[in-house]
Amino acid sequence: MHLFQVPLTKLQGVGPQKAEELHALGISTVGDLIEYYPFRYEDYRIRELSEVKDGERITIQGTIASLPSMQRYGGKSRLICRVTVESALVTAVWFNRAFLKDQLTVGREITLTGKWDQRRRHITVADSEFPDRSTAKTGTLQPVYSVGGNITQATIRKLIDRALTQYGSLIPEILPSELLERHSLIPRKEAITRIHRPENTNEGQEARRRMVYEELFLFQLKLQAYRATHVKQADGLVHPVNNEEIRRFVSQLPFLLTDSQKQVINEILHDMKQPYVMNRLLQGDVGAGKTVVAAVGLYATVRAGHQGALMVPTEILAEQHARSLGKLFEPFGIQVGLLTGSLTERKRRDILASLQMGLLDILVGTHALIQEDVFFRSLGLVVTDEQHRFGVNQRSILRRKGMNPDVLTMTATPIPRTLAITVFGDMDVSTLRERPKGRKPIKTYSVKHDMMDRVLGFIRKEAELGRQSFFICPLIEESEKLDVQNAIDLHMQLTQALPDLTIGLLHGRMTAAEKEATMAAFAAGETHVLVSTTVIEVGVDVPNATLMIIMDADRFGLSQLHQLRGRVGRGEHQSYCILIADPKSENGQERMKAMTDTDDGFEISRRDLEIRGPGEFFGTKQSGMPEFRLANLLNDFEVLEQARDDAAAMTSREEFWSSPIYGGLRDHLAREAQLIGEPLD
Ligand code: ADP
Ligand code: MG
DSSP states (O other): OOGGGSBGGGSTTOOHHHHHHHHHTTOOBHHHHHTOOOSEEEEOOBOOGGGOOTTOEEEEEEEEOSOOEEEEETTEEEEEEEEEETTEEEEEEEESOGGGGGGOOTTOEEEEEEEEETTTTEEEEEEEEOTTTOOSSTTSEEEEOOOOTTOOHHHHHHHHHHHHHHHGGGOOOOSOHHHHHHTTOOOHHHHHHHHHSOSSHHHHHHHHHHHHHHHHHHHHHHHHHHIIIIIOOSOSOOOOOOHHHHHHHHHTSSSOOOHHHHHHHHHHHHHHHSSSOOEEEEEEOTTSOHHHHHHHHHHHHHHTTOEEEEEOSSHHHHHHHHHHHHHHHGGGTOOEEEEOTTSOHHHHHHHHHHHHHTOOSEEEESGGGGSTTOOOSSEEEEEESSGGGSOHHHHHHHHTTSSSOEEEEEESOIIIIIHHHHHHSOOEEEEEOSOOTTOOOOEEEEEOGGGHHHHHHHHHHHHHTTOEEEEEOOOOTTOHHHHHHHHHHHHHHHHHHOTTSOEEEEOTTSOHHHHHHHHHHHHTTOOSEEEEOGGGTTTOOOTTEEEEEETTGGGSOHHHHHHHHTTSSOSSSOOEEEEEOOTTOHHHHHHHHHHHHOOOHHHHHHHHHHHHHHHHHHTGGGGGOOOOSSOOTTTTHHHHHHHHHHHHHHHTSHHHHHOGGGHHHHHHHHHHHHHTTOOOO
8 A cells, every 4th residue: 555545644643624624734644644754853852051052952961940920911921940951040031922831949959941141141942841741852853844734744743653663664666676775764764754753963964865865766767767758869960989089089178177177178179079969068167168079079060061040148258258269260161250239230241141151160159159140050059158148948048040050058056057967957967076186276355445556556467466456446237327337437447546557447328349359458467447337247368467457346246256257267377256245235244255255166156056945046937846855956955956867877778668667767757757647658
């Protein structure tokens, strides 16, 4: 008998009424109840006062030392009593627990749980137990469930306990033993029992680890089974990649590839050789060196007789990529073209004609690439850089300009959108984990506005060393005009304050040609300082720039600050980031702290989520995010990746579809398919 077929009314103490109330929480069967997991634990383990911090929730044990006094006010009551704990006196305060008064007798032992006020040696009691009567909670971790209606915390705890006692032995294993062994996971029965009743934190964590893995694995199994039967059809382009040629291309790069880059390049080339359509996401922190990885892929498609497209979100970035790829490919006779919205009609026509005739091998551009009249002769690889700036539609339009071209999507903000894509889009994910060797962490400081003189001194010092600086003024959303004016003012101020330096200016109101000239001058080292609005946020790569100053940094979001900071630290020189922020902006300071604490993009994303909360972080567009009972997509991201690899490997084996070992998993898939109303095969 399956636990999901056992009605709740089989449990002692559950009649139709209670069953109805549980139903409102989404619990309809004993199976549901057993899998109704706590979202946290309350710690009732006894602590020593010496190790407790002010404001913490604690449990302490002592002896009642005074008769209680009671105050009543406006229908409420306050009960106060002194308790000896570890031979010192503590004041215990209960609110609205008048009924306890007679039970508080001098000399009686008591356990108190509540918030500790260090200064007043005072505990506001949330919960108390008398050891001579009960110690049900004392010393334990009590699960906390999400409850509502007439179902209280105590009720659900009791019912789950009962369900486990009555039916716990029937909990089936669902994962094959190869996975349990590979990841040292505890059996399912034990995990479910322990997740509700952990004896210690470690046990709770092991139980959770097992169930999170299971949850993510089953989820991935569904996706990967779908993919194995639908997506990995052999109707893509085969790129016959010649390793020798690739090696020759790589050997003339101005640097050695990192191991991480080599690995992801292999993953990409492997996909390109296969007859199915590559759909791969490359994620790596700012400055990790994604462009060159894309370049190798583009090189491979051209060598195989096709064309490549690279789509980026801004003109500045398009120009930069066209310039650097052009230089890289020139010795190989590979032609790189640039298509943006600001080309003259004539130039545009030329580019489009060469593209269609196959004279151009690689086209770099903004979303101008996806206009209707853009035709490739044979599009083999589509690369999108900074994918979070594009909609899913924009990317798929570009893909349709070829016959099932391979697709590589790159991002420096792996979370949050990537997460969604990983979860929904059945993409393969490659991750650049290391940055190029010799990169030093970017030293980051947060300062007040009145330290401008020192900031100017810093700029001067870097200029003397031959380095360059960025000075960013915020985008004022309500008014582009104000925003531009800000940049112009700051530019003027710096020009006056630093008369011996050359100061460039970049903002959204300049023409494309002006912007290009300004960027080119900065890239060539002709300008010492570039004053800019956030137009340079993504992708800009000038390795000689070592100082990033961000004005009014508290007006920026955390991910954006990290992207901006990523404009420096791209070469061998020590780089710095100075955040000029208002110390009175409270959550601004929280962001500044995150920035000064770490320059790891993954960690920054995590903090961003923490600060903003999932709703805002994932954005309303992601409202279709799958909900997991236990897994937290941010913290458990690595488990998700692991689960996905395991599920992909498993579903690609013939055995999975035939062997009785996997019968349980196949049944699970069939059940799920039924739930979503589509047949599996
Ligand atoms: P991002 O991942 O942010 O797009 P880029 O591809 O722009 O990073 O690379 C950042 C800088 O690092 C560039 O100047 C690039 O030439 C350089 N770079 C990339 N790979 C390496 C490497 N293996 N060794 C040294 N420098 C590298
Ligand atoms: Mg980049």
